[in-house]
Amino acid sequence: MTGLAALLVFACGILSCLAWQAGFYANATVAALAALWLGCGLQWRQRRLEAHVPHPAQPSSLAVAAADTDRRRLQGMLDQMPAPIMTLASDGTMRAANRAARRLFATDDRILDAPELHQALAQVRPGERTVLKLRPRRDPGKLPGSSEQRSYSLSVARSLGADGMTLLAVLTDIEADIQAAEATALRQLLQVLSHEIMNSLTPITSLAESAQALLATGTPADAAQATDALGIIMRRASGLDRFVQGYRILARLPAPVLRPTSVAAVLRDTAALFHTSWRDRGVSLVLQLPEPDIMARLDADLVVQALINLLANGAEAALARRGHAPGVGLATVPDPSGVVFRVHDTGAGIAAGQEDLIFRPFFTLRPDGTGIGLSLARQIAQSHGGSLVLESPAGSSASFLLRI
Numbered sequence: 001m002t003g004l005a006a007l008l009v010f011a012c013g014i015l016s017c018l019a020w021q022a023g024f025y026a027n028a029t030v031a032a033l034a035a036l037w038l039g040c041g042l043q044w045r046q047r048r049l050e051a052h053v054p055h056p057a058q059p060s061s062l063a064v065a066a067a068d069t070d071r072r073r074l075q076g077m078l079d080q081m082p083a084p085i086m087t088l089a090s091d092g093t094m095r096a097a098n099r100a101a102r103r104l105f106a107t108d109d110r111i112l113d114a115p116e117l118h119q120a121l122a123q124v125r126p127g128e129r130t131v132l133k134l135r136p137r138r139d140p141g142k143l144p145g146s147s148e149q150r151s152y153s154l155s156v157a158r159s160l161g162a163d164g165m166t167l168l169a170v171l172t173d174i175e176a177d178i179q180a181a182e183a184t185a186l187r188q189l190l191q192v193l194s195h196e197i198m199n200s201l202t203p204i205t206s207l208a209e210s211a212q213a214l215l216a217t218g219t220p221a222d223a224a225q226a227t228d229a230l231g232i233i234m235r236r237a238s239g240l241d242r243f244v245q246g247y248r249i250l251a252r253l254p255a256p257v258l259r260p261t262s263v264a265a266v267l268r269d270t271a272a273l274f275h276t277s278w279r280d281r282g283v284s285l286v287l288q289l290p291e292p293d294i295m296a297r298l299d300a301d302l303v304v305q306a307l308i309n310l311l312a313n314g315a316e317a318a319l320a321r322r323g324h325a326p327g328v329g330l331a332t333v334p335d336p337s338g339v340v341f342r343v344h345d346t347g348a349g350i351a352a353g354q355e356d357l358i359f360r361p362f363f364t365l366r367p368d369g370t371g372i373g374l375s376l377a378r379q380i381a382q383s384h385g386g387s388l389v390l391e392s393p394a395g396s397s398a399s400f401l402l403r404i
Contacts, residue, residue, distance in 0.1 A: 084152075086111060088121060088167040097168075104171070106137035113137065120154050121169060123258070129155050129385065131174070150175040197240070207233050253376065256299035256383050263294040263332060263339055270307045270330065274315075281326075283315040288331035296339045298384055298404050303341075306377035306388075310343040310400055313373050317347025317398060333401065338386065344399035352394035359388070377402065 075098075078085065084101035088094045094111040096102040105111045116132055124130045133149045152171040159166050207229045214226040271287045278285070311328050318326035324346050333340040350358060357363050359378050364371035377400075378388040384404045392399040 083173070084171040086117075086169045086171075088169060090165055094118070101171075104134065104136055117154075117169075121156065121167065124154060124156055126157050126167075129153055134171070151178050201240075204233050204236050207236075253379055253383070254302075256302050256380075258297040258299060258384075260295050261298050261300045263296055264289045266298075266300050266303055266307075267330060267332070267341075269300070270304050270311070273304065273308055274311050274328075274330075277312070278315050281315070281319065283318060284325070284327040285311070286327065286329040286331075288329070290332045294332065294339060296404060298339070302380045302383070303402075303404060306380040306402060307341060307343065309373040309377045310402065314343060314345030314347065314398060317349075318345045321346065321348045335403070339404045341402040341404070342391070342399060343402065344392070344397060346397055349392060349396045349398050350390060350394055355390050355394060358390070 078097060079099035081098055082100055084104045085097040086094055086101050087097050094114065094117075095109055096105055096107055096111055101111075102108060105114060111117070114134075116134060120130055120132045131151055131153055133151055135149045151174050153174050155170045155172070157168050159168050211226040211229040211233070214222040214229070267287060267289055271285055274285055307330065311330065314328040315326065318324070318328060326346060328343065328345045331342050333342050359374050361372060361375040363375075374388070381388040381402055381404065386403040388400060388402050390398065391401045
């Protein structure tokens with residue numbers, strides 16, 4: 001009973017944290033109060049039982065009945081929680097701890113057929129979260145239900161009980177949130193695509209009609225104007241091709257492969273790649289390595305790509321600002337929750353009102369820019385569960401924080 005009660009208190013605490021992070025403050029408060037109430041009630045019940053037990057080795061029938069009542073009450077409260085809760089013992093046995101988990105995996109107790117969950121649990125550490133897709137299992141004795149895969153956020157924590165160390169796993173259904181985010185992203189993408197394509201196709205169509213009319217006259221002067229029109233068409237078509245290639249890069253970004261990685265090694269590789277492209281153009285790089293080195297779980301190739309994009313944007317901005325020595329900086333910022341990279345430059349900074357626009361795909365202020373550098377870097381950060389934000393105020397030299 002004590003183990004089940006501790007599990008319920010722990011589950012309430014985790015659900016409270018998840019609800020608070022998701023912005024459901026009322027639900028978070030209710031879960032926190034439930035955990036506090038259960039903890040106090042458990043302690044009071046334990047003291048009361050100890051007062052009625054005549055001998056520790058011989059529990060009275062009153063104590064046994066009270067313990068059984070508490071166990072049923074706690075199990076009933078666990079069953080009312082909408083999030084599936086599972087326990088994983090040290091011997092690899094996984095069990096469903098509440099009704100939501102039993103319904104998801106179509107089991108009364110042990111979970112035998114969940115390879116994707118076992119794989120996710122092997123990769124995520126206590127305190128971390130990951131996203132996985134699960135398909136509800138069919139119970140042969142019941143009518144078929146929904147068999148569509150749904151996205152879940154998996155959180156884990158360790159608990160020491162009577163049976164040794166146990167891993168507690170909580171699944172939060174985030175399918176509706178993901179679908180809403182995908183719909184918003186699709187609308188924004190279609191707006192960008194229609195805007196950029198129409199900006200290229202409209203003048204191309206007009207110039208093609210003008211060139212056709214000029215060539216029909218057959219005069220040398222009109223032929224020269226038609227040639228100029230064709231040159232503009234070619235340049236606009238090339239710009240449209242660069243736009244499409246940039247979209248393909250964003251669409252094909254691979255999922256990160258997280259491995260324990262030296263942050264100092266990531267910074268050194270980034271600096272070496274930057275110097276190859278920008279040293280001859282006169283852009284200096286100030287590199288600050290962490291001391292001591294930091295080991296973090298990340299995809300080194302993707303993080304280097306994100307940092308290179310940020311540094312390249314900063315180098316372009318620094319070169320465009322006259323009267324200042326062009327330079328960029330790369331360092332790490334101490335942070336207890338993860339690794340934070342800072343990239344800054346000596347450019348003129350981001351104008352007021354453009355702080356959010358710069359992260360939009362294909363938004364650029366340079367005639368030869370693709371507008372995917374910052375968007376790609378933010379996508380890489382988000383794929384690691386992190387973020388990319390503009391740290392500096394509008395009008396001052398730009399400084400970005402990449403959190404992994």
